[in-house]
Amino acid sequence: MSVLSTVVFADISGSTSLYETLGNERATEAVTQVTQWIASSIEECGGRVVKKLGDGVLCVFGDASSAMLAISTLLRHHESRLHRWPQPLRMDIRMGVATGEVVEVDGDCYGDAVNVASRLCERAGPAEIWATETSVLLAGTAPDVWHRKLGMMEIRGKSEPLMLYSVEWRENEEPESLTMQDGLVSNFAPADSILGQIQFSWHGVDRTFSSVDAPVHVGRATDAELCINDPRVSRLHARIDWRNSGFVLTDMSSFGTWVRFEGSDSPVRLRRDACILHGTGQIALGVSFNEPSAPVMMFQVAGATVHLR
Numbered sequence: 001m002s003v004l005s006t007v008v009f010a011d012i013s014g015s016t017s018l019y020e021t022l023g024n025e026r027a028t029e030a031v032t033q034v035t036q037w038i039a040s041s042i043e044e045c046g047g048r049v050v051k052k053l054g055d056g057v058l059c060v061f062g063d064a065s066s067a068m069l070a071i072s073t074l075l076r077h078h079e080s081r082l083h084r085w086p087q088p089l090r091m092d093i094r095m096g097v098a099t100g101e102v103v104e105v106d107g108d109c110y111g112d113a114v115n116v117a118s119r120l121c122e123r124a125g126p127a128e129i130w131a132t133e134t135s136v137l138l139a140g141t142a143p144d145v146w147h148r149k150l151g152m153m154e155i156r157g158k159s160e161p162l163m164l165y166s167v168e169w170r171e172n173e174e175p176e177s178l179t180m181q182d183g184l185v186s187n188f189a190p191a192d193s194i195l196g197q198i199q200f201s202w203h204g205v206d207r208t209f210s211s212v213d214a215p216v217h218v219g220r221a222t223d224a225e226l227c228i229n230d231p232r233v234s235r236l237h238a239r240i241d242w243r244n245s246g247f248v249l250t251d252m253s254s255f256g257t258w259v260r261f262e263g264s265d266s267p268v269r270l271r272r273d274a275c276i277l278h279g280t281g282q283i284a285l286g287v288s289f290n291e292p293s294a295p296v297m298m299f300q301v302a303g304a305t306v307h308l309r
Helices: 015-022 024-044 064-082 112-123 133-139
Strands: 002-013 048-052 056-061 092-105 108-110 129-132 146-153 162-168 197-202 205-210 216-219 238-243 246-251 257-261 268-270 274-277 280-285 296-301
Touching: 002 024, 002 064, 002 112, 015 024, 024 048, 024 056, 024 064, 048 108, 056 064, 056 112, 064 092, 064 129, 064 133, 064 162, 092 112, 092 133, 112 129, 129 133, 133 162, 146 238, 246 257, 246 268, 268 274
Parallel strands: 092 129
Antiparallel strands: 002 056, 002 092, 048 056, 092 108, 129 162, 146 162, 197 205, 197 296, 216 238, 238 246, 246 274, 257 268, 257 280, 280 296
């Protein structure tokens, strides 16, 4: 029997480097303590821990509102705890949230929401919560919680892109720069003031976007804001967000993205990773700059001076 549930995947980001820094025994002890703390915190807030996965926890809630309140509170408490820990032991937690029909068998749970929550957790950055639109809508208004629209994204295993949101949980965030949930889909949009601009050039075509235009999608899809018609470019290849007063490029492709900043000979390779775009430079999509015919975009962040070729 399936039950409508909100699924939360939480894991410790950067745990691999922790083992390299502390050694297996000490790192295992530290990771286990944080994982157990996550599980007990979830249970205290009314969630059910399905299982612990080494450096992560899978849990379910009966309703999305309880889930959002619980995980936002958890991250606030964890942030305050981190300030008391020595630097080598500091670990960030990231989460993915999805709501849907879940089937429970022998204490475990299965369903599309479980898979999506797992994928969102993989994609979220340190101390980030990524959630589906369904979860955000069903959650309603929660104290000190806002939602930022990330846009339509392809999720591995899903035939169609999903509208995703970032759950903003920090108490010192400025609410006017985020989107407060009020139950209306049409009101889910970033509310940042125009704080920056970025220009792209591709085969003689220049496009300029401001911070309020974000997220900007790059890909072969005809509905992408930057449509690059090249077979080596994924349908939804990359996303450009406005975060913390800067433009952030996130690779979402099958084969990767390369960024080369002006004055640097070493490109930054992204594979489902992100980097901040600054100054001027080039972006290669699908293949590296070593390929002479690589699809390459020029970019220029406001304030820089560059001649686009």
